[in-house]
Structures are given as structure tokens and as C-alpha cells.
Amino acid sequence: MFTERRTKLIEKMTAEADHPAAIFVSAREATRNSDVNYEFRQESSFYYLTGFDEPDSVALIRPGTEAPFVMFVRPHDPEMAIWVGPRVGIEGAVENYGADKAYPIEAIEEHLTELLSETETLYYPLGADEELDALILKQMTLRRQNAQRGPRALGDLRDPDPLIGEMRLRKSENEIASLTQAAVVTGQGFERAMRTTRSGLHEYEVQAAMESEFRRLGSRRNGYPSIVASAHDSCILHYTTNRKELVDGDLLLIDAGAEWEYYTADVTRTWPVNGQFTPEQRTIYDVVLRAQHAGIAAAQPNHRFDEIHEASVRVLVEGLTDLKILKGNIEQLIENDSYRPFYMHSTSHWLGMDVHDVGRYRNGEDSINLESGMCLTVEPGLYLDPKNENIPEAYRGIGIRIEDDILITLDGNKNLSSHIPSTPEEIEAIVGHLER
Ligand SMILES: [Mn+2]
Known part of the structure; x- marks a missing residue:
């Protein structure tokens, strides 16, 4: 090799x-x-x-x-x-x-x-x-x-x-096998974290439950420091303090990846501490999940890399408009980057040995085209700043990101982390349920 x-x-x-x-x-x-x-x-x-x-x-x-x-x-x-x-x-x-x-x-x-x-x-x-x-x-x-x-x-x-x-941008069969196993192990850790979650525990306790599963299954280390962010800190993109107590009614966002044979997963899920989304949390969650599905659907061979971000942004802007957080014409709002206060990162990056893996994203001005063997994340989010008074009060402080690892194939794509609960129904069925 x-x-x-x-x-x-x-x-x-x-x-x-x-x-x-x-x-x-x-x-x-x-x-x-x-x-x-x-x-x-x-x-x-x-x-x-x-x-x-x-x-x-x-x-x-x-x-x-x-x-x-x-x-x-x-x-x-x-x-x-x-x-x-x-x-x-x-x-x-x-x-x-x-x-x-x-x-x-x-x-x-x-x-x-x-x-x-x-x-x-x-x-x-x-x-x-x-x-x-x-x-x-x-x-x-x-x-x-x-x-x-x-x-x-x-x-x-x-x-x-x-x-x-x-x-390194084009993954071989061996590399795909390692990325697949990294996602499997990461999924086991996320499930353990979801089942363990309840109010009164601390962020680090849920982290320990997740990472002990990574280690137990043979992953030598994480691909990057785990982000375990509850309440308003889910709006902080790279929060790694992970020391707070979990509070009933809040959300918990975890962004983590186990490394397998030098290849890392990179997965994010957001779930309610008490296992039940509030109506406001659920509304925002549904927008982000729709945006993620649109992004994944756009991850196709011979399509531009940028189409993923464009597809996700469109759904997020439509959602923010429905909620009256943004007002105006959809095309105009996208054109003006008016969603940036609520969605400040891009939707995808290459994934491999490095969590933000090597490889070019563009040729000069143009987005490169996706090819079979490329692996990337699709990770839209909405981060509703607790101090932003333009946001209806009920939504302030909600931060949600959903991230999966996508392999481009000859005829479409394969979601390597699709086994990790991500629909609200799947999440509500598992969070807090230790035994099964
Ligand atoms: Mn990522």
C-alpha cells in the first residue's frame, strides 16, 4: 500500500x-x-x-x-x-x-x-x-x-x-474501509452518549461515556478534541471546555470523531437533555435537518463542491424567513449573505487522515467537481445568539448542527454515519434510555 x-x-x-x-x-x-x-x-x-x-x-x-x-x-x-x-x-x-x-x-x-x-x-x-x-x-x-x-x-x-x-483527496478501498470503521465506532460512542444524557450530569460525564466507547472498540485516539456543548454554548462553534452541568430543557450539541487507523470520523448531533424537544427547538431542528438532507442530496459526482453549500443555505434561509428571523426576498437574502449572523461557517470540508483534510476546493475561481472516492462532511447549522434582540425571544440561545460523513460514489453518495440517530423521532426514542 x-x-x-x-x-x-x-x-x-x-x-x-x-x-x-x-x-x-x-x-x-x-x-x-x-x-x-x-x-x-x-x-x-x-x-x-x-x-x-x-x-x-x-x-x-x-x-x-x-x-x-x-x-x-x-x-x-x-x-x-x-x-x-x-x-x-x-x-x-x-x-x-x-x-x-x-x-x-x-x-x-x-x-x-x-x-x-x-x-x-x-x-x-x-x-x-x-x-x-x-x-x-x-x-x-x-x-x-x-x-x-x-x-x-x-x-x-x-x-x-x-x-x-x-x-489523499481520492480515497482508495483501504482508506474507505478505515473511514467506514471510524464512523461505525463514532456511532457507537454517540449512541452511548445519547443514552447516558440526563439533567444533573456534566458535559464531561457524557463525553467520558462516549469516548470510553471509542477506546473500548479499539480507536486509539480522537481525530480532534470533542466539543460537548450544552445550552447557549452550542452557539460557540469550537467550545471544548465541556465542564457545565446539564440542565433540563436545554440542548446538548456534540461534535466528535474517533480515529481508526489514522482516519477520522467527524460527526455532530444535537439533542435535548431531557429527551424531548421543545416546540421551538424542534422547529429549528427541522430546518437544519432539511438543510442537511438537501446538502447531502447535492453531493453528487460531476457536480460542483459548492452546490452542497448552496443547497443547504437555501433551505436555511427559507426556514429563517418562515420564522420571520429574516425578512425579504430569498434570492436577495442569499446574495447578501444575510444569513451569516445565524450560519457563519461553510457546509462541507474534505475528511480523511486530517479532520479538515488536504485537497483543493477550487481551480482558480471555480469550485472543483466532485468525484467518486472523495469524502466530505455535510454539516449545516443554525446558531441563534442569546443576545441578538432581532431574534424572537423563544428562539434565542438555540444552537443546532447536524453533521454526517459522505463518500462520493460512482452513481451518487454513501452516508457513512447514517446509522447514528438524527431524526427527531430517533433521537427522542434513545436519549436517556440507558438499557436496551
Ligand atoms: Mn466538520
Whole structure:
């Protein structure tokens, strides 16, 4: 799988550049406090190309040479192994990760000059890593100084992100299987959260119930910090404090995703703490759900990405007009972005190894067309600011978002998270019902 990806990258590089090479850098360990590190998570593109899960590593790809795939890794260290377990090491990088050659990361500087001696175009995301940035700039300077006598200059520095972005945007069968499983596990966690919910509990208790289900089912970590927002805080898009007590009559919004084999789900549901929507909550909920269904229906191959947002916005604006929160002509209200105070984010983003996954959204001015294998969210919402006096009082403080993970297929789409309760009937039937 990783070999195929590197082969495909090599094809793309050689198609557009002379004597190309590419350098990818792993994530680094980061200090949390004192001698404790943050939990390590590999950088997504590095993992995508190598499957290598350790920090302080560099992958060098050199098409058309005797060693097209070179890795720099931390050597095995018997003393460290006692504390943190064995490392893959130099031999492991060759034997188990397909490297044609591997060297200790400490020796990168002494090998880089030789390894890049034929390279004229270098794909490297300058700014990715300060130490490596300095090494690359030094190589370029050396080559420029010697260009008259020695090999040609290493003069063409390019960003590899567009090439990798194009590849990661179209998901393979393997990747789709991981995204599907991420959504399955996430769904189990959401169901647990819904059943657990009752007034008097705290946001973090519902979060714990959900995330313990993620972990129990084998998800190693979340794709991003869970948003567990009750009452007015459901109007705050990225609320992650999650400390409040749940109050009878309020809504609870959860936006969360379990990661599975480096692929994350990204799901949002909003439900009443006491299991019954008030008439006002239900009215707003129905508008958002209709907008979501319209957005999902618009997610079709050979249609523009932007059509999803356009379809959802139209339904939201019609709903806000029916409620007299907006007044005027629908087309005009859409044209003027007059819905922005109540719906301030876009409806969709790519989904994959990163929750906001790589890949372009437009070609110049134009929205790109959707293709089979692309995966995205559809997540309209309405956020009725508790302090906005233009909103009828009964609706103030209601914040609702509904988000599913949609895979574009050859003849339409597949909702990977459709098993998670989302109609008001499904939600009212499950919230607070611990046993079944
Ligand atoms: Mn999202």
C-alpha cells in the first residue's frame, strides 16, 4: 500500500520536473510540561507515504536512482528500550518499511549532499521544520556556489503539498474501509452518549461515556478534541471546555470523531437533555435537518463542491424567513449573505487522515467537481445568539448542527454515519434510555 503510494508520487514528480527528489518530515515530539510529552501522532502525509510511526524521521524520495526511497530514523537504543520500548531502527526501516537505504537521523547532514547530488528540483515544504529548512537552504547555497564547476544547481524548490493533496483527496478501498470503521465506532460512542444524557450530569460525564466507547472498540485516539456543548454554548462553534452541568430543557450539541487507523470520523448531533424537544427547538431542528438532507442530496459526482453549500443555505434561509428571523426576498437574502449572523461557517470540508483534510476546493475561481472516492462532511447549522434582540425571544440561545460523513460514489453518495440517530423521532426514542 505504502509502496504503491510512493510509486504514484514518483510518477507525478517525474511527469512535471527534471531530476526531482522529495523530502518529507515526520512530526516531532512536543513537551507538554516538565519531562512529559504530548501524546505523539505522526504527521499525516508522512504516514501516508511511509506507514512509519516514530518521531525524528525523514523520508527522501529519489526517482530514477539506485536507492529511490531513503529513510533517516532514530537508531535502536538498548538503554532507551528499557524505558519506552524498542525502536524500529536502521535495519527495521529497510526490512519492514521498504527503505532502499536507511541512516541514523543524526547523520542526515553528512549524507544529504551526496544523496541530492543529481537533484535539480526538490519537493520540500519549506517552513515544515526549522532544522531541516536550514539544511536544505545550505544544500541549495552549496550547489549554487559550485554550479559552474560541479553538477547543475539545485535551483527549483517546490511545495509537495499539491501533489500529495491530489492523492489523499481520492480515497482508495483501504482508506474507505478505515473511514467506514471510524464512523461505525463514532456511532457507537454517540449512541452511548445519547443514552447516558440526563439533567444533573456534566458535559464531561457524557463525553467520558462516549469516548470510553471509542477506546473500548479499539480507536486509539480522537481525530480532534470533542466539543460537548450544552445550552447557549452550542452557539460557540469550537467550545471544548465541556465542564457545565446539564440542565433540563436545554440542548446538548456534540461534535466528535474517533480515529481508526489514522482516519477520522467527524460527526455532530444535537439533542435535548431531557429527551424531548421543545416546540421551538424542534422547529429549528427541522430546518437544519432539511438543510442537511438537501446538502447531502447535492453531493453528487460531476457536480460542483459548492452546490452542497448552496443547497443547504437555501433551505436555511427559507426556514429563517418562515420564522420571520429574516425578512425579504430569498434570492436577495442569499446574495447578501444575510444569513451569516445565524450560519457563519461553510457546509462541507474534505475528511480523511486530517479532520479538515488536504485537497483543493477550487481551480482558480471555480469550485472543483466532485468525484467518486472523495469524502466530505455535510454539516449545516443554525446558531441563534442569546443576545441578538432581532431574534424572537423563544428562539434565542438555540444552537443546532447536524453533521454526517459522505463518500462520493460512482452513481451518487454513501452516508457513512447514517446509522447514528438524527431524526427527531430517533433521537427522542434513545436519549436517556440507558438499557436496551
Ligand atoms: Mn466538520
